[in-house]
Amino acid sequence: MLNLGVGMSADVGSILAEEGYIDMITMCCESGMIGGVPCALPSFGSSYNPEAVVEHSASFDIITGGGLDMTCLGMGECDQEGNVNVSKFGPRLTGPGGFIDITSATPKVVFCGTFMGKAKFSVGDGKINIVQEGKIKKFLKHVEQVTFAGKYTKPGQEVTYVTERCVMKLIDGKMTVTEIAPGIDLEKDILAHMDFAPAVAADLKLMDPGMFCEKWGNLGGAFED
Numbered sequence: 001m002l003n004l005g006v007g008m009s010a011d012v013g014s015i016l017a018e019e020g021y022i023d024m025i026t027m028c029c030e031s032g033m034i035g036g037v038p039c040a041l042p043s044f045g046s047s048y049n050p051e052a053v054v055e056h057s058a059s060f061d062i063i064t065g066g067g068l069d070m071t072c073l074g075m076g077e078c079d080q081e082g083n084v085n086v087s088k089f090g091p092r093l094t095g096p097g098g099f100i101d102i103t104s105a106t107p108k109v110v111f112c113g114t115f116m117g118k119a120k121f122s123v124g125d126g127k128i129n130i131v132q133e134g135k136i137k138k139f140l141k142h143v144e145q146v147t148f149a150g151k152y153t154k155p156g157q158e159v160t161y162v163t164e165r166c167v168m169k170l171i172d173g174k175m176t177v178t179e180i181a182p183g184i185d186l187e188k189d190i191l192a193h194m195d196f197a198p199a200v201a202a203d204l205k206l207m208d209p210g211m212f213c214e215k216w217g218n219l220g221g222a223f224e225d
Contacts, residue, residue: 002069004038007112013037033053035049035050063098076089077089078139109148114163115139121164129183166207167179179206186204
């Protein structure tokens with residue numbers, strides 16, 4: 001079962017629907033919606049055509065009881081230890097919600113977010129182009145508040161950080177760039193905007209250029225990989 005969180009991660013459900021895989025994957029959100037396609041904002045917490053609706057407390061029984069295979073959640077800030085902050089930004093206190101329960105109980109965790117806050121970019125012809133660089137760094141030496149603690153991952157837990165510019169994984173406690181988007185320069189567009197130096201995989205891969213076109217259609221191939 002795939003859990004989707006609020007923000008960019010909620011749009012994963014729309015992609016699965018567009019690619020024709022909603023009958024293969026059971027999606028859910030912590031509000032108690034199971035099956036169907038979870039809604040993004042402003043209707044997050046609801047689902048289109050859910051198969052079941054359970055009480056909020058029962059939803060967390062499923063989560064903490066090991067009922068999730070994977071989760072996709074938002075990412076406000078991230079740091080050199082793989083910590084993620086989604087709960088406090090200066091005077092703005094959003095709180096963790098079910099973030100801690102979900103990330104501590106799920107074997108495969110994917111955090112989704114933009115690489116830089118307020119950046120402008122264009123996508124097309126199989127690549128991404130940075131039109132205006134962002135003003136807010138999101139990859140810092142230390143996050144303001146730890147909502148997910150990278151050094152306390154469970155043995156075998158897979159943690160991935162997905163942005164429009166690159167994909168990183170937490171490997172042996174080290175943030176490691178494993179994929180880069182076509183059209184992006186590793187030094188100029190990624191490393192120059194991080195407050196720490198991540199590891200770079202020896203077999204650094206190029207993200208599928210098809211994802212940066214109007215239509216993709218290769219999600220099934222990604223599953224096979």
